[in-house]
Amino acid sequence: NAGVTQTPKFRILKIGQSMTLQCTQDMNHNYMYWYRQDPGMGLKLIYYSVGAGITDKGEVPNGYNVSRSTTEDFPLRLELAAPSQTSVYFCASSYSEGHYEQYFGPGTRLTVT
């Protein structure tokens, strides 16, 4: 199993550009999450999904959109990139909530200039 994979690893965007961060898991997990990590901080939840077709906002959803058309994929869309979105983005997955471990992808380092 590859676990959770993310692409790209690095990206530089100009202000106002858009992009999609890709996330795929091959563990047949129902739950998937997007977090962002700012320098010197822990991770904060952007969006999450409890299954295909179901998504909900986390703590910091503004400026982002998600979709979940399959169990495996959970892309994160940035519209009109802003410098405040410069961060490292992590995708994670778990079998369910509560008593199941979350597994993280390697992260995408995004810079908006």
Next chain:
Amino acid sequence: GIQVEQSPPDLILQEGANSTLRCNFSDSVNNLQWFHQNPWGQLINLFYIPSGTKQNGRLSATTVATERYSLLYISSSQTTDSGVYFCAVERGRGSTLGRLYFGRGTQLTVWP
């Protein structure tokens, strides 16, 4: 939301030393995980430990859920242990279902 506090924020050790990292949380939890973020940024699962004690090689962890804290022990530290150690908890109810709340981490530096 739930508050997660980690201490110390920074720790500098010589190779071979032992250390204890602490995580306090403000409410009851269903899930507690310890992660190591290596210098390349990868988050590595160390322990899933909502209660009790677990050991994995030189690392062990104890969570006392009734007193709302967890400890991560690193024995005979090595330079490869360097990085940031995060504690994260999940309450698992209501609209925050499944969400992990992270502490700010402990930055560990191990010198040869």
